[in-house]
Amino acid sequence: MKRLFGLKPLTILDLAAFCAMAGLLFAKAWIDMDYNWDSLAYHVPFAALRTGLVSPDQYILPPSLQAVFDGFPVVQDYLKGWLWKLSGNVNAVNLPTVAALVGMCVALAAMLRLPFSLLLFAAMAIPVIHVAAVKNYVDLISNAAFATALVFILDSFMNTQRVHGQTCRWSLPAP
Numbered sequence: 001m002k003r004l005f006g007l008k009p010l011t012i013l014d015l016a017a018f019c020a021m022a023g024l025l026f027a028k029a030w031i032d033m034d035y036n037w038d039s040l041a042y043h044v045p046f047a048a049l050r051t052g053l054v055s056p057d058q059y060i061l062p063p064s065l066q067a068v069f070d071g072f073p074v075v076q077d078y079l080k081g082w083l084w085k086l087s088g089n090v091n092a093v094n095l096p097t098v099a100a101l102v103g104m105c106v107a108l109a110a111m112l113r114l115p116f117s118l119l120l121f122a123a124m125a126i127p128v129i130h131v132a133a134v135k136n137y138v139d140l141i142s143n144a145a146f147a148t149a150l151v152f153i154l155d156s157f158m159n160t161q162r163v164h165g166q167t168c169r170w171s172l173p174a175p
Helices: 009-031 037-051 063-071 074-087 090-112 116-124 127-132 138-158 163-171
Strands: none
Touching: 009 090, 009 116, 037 063, 037 074, 037 090, 074 090, 074 138, 090 116, 090 138, 116 127, 127 138
16 A cells, blocks of 8 residues: 555544544544633633733622632643733633643543544543533543553553553652
């Protein structure tokens, strides 16, 4: 079979399907405002508060939301707020969720040597992921990172001869 850039035709088809699906997800996240209650009540305002898009005087948190604000992961709020600030588009707060999903699929495909598109289509078939994929929930970002790390750790123990298992071993302090 003829190869393009050293890749098999099925690999090219897989990458094309993966890029098309990822592109559609990013486009939907960019143009679609998340009108769910929790997004408007605290996810978007928290990102705006942490990055200075609004001041604490402009958005006064009730005591119940102040506790949530103090307990939520701050990195995600800063990332979403900076994307909003840089782009000028409030919908930019949706992009880290899509990036986490796509990044998880890329990492798992590389680790487990599975087709990229298969992992993305399988993930999107899960109703909770399907609903949250283009929204600005913090859950999908955290859970995608946790799932990727968990699979990495389990696979490293089960397949010690793979490159990433070797990488994991050399990153630990020598005895």
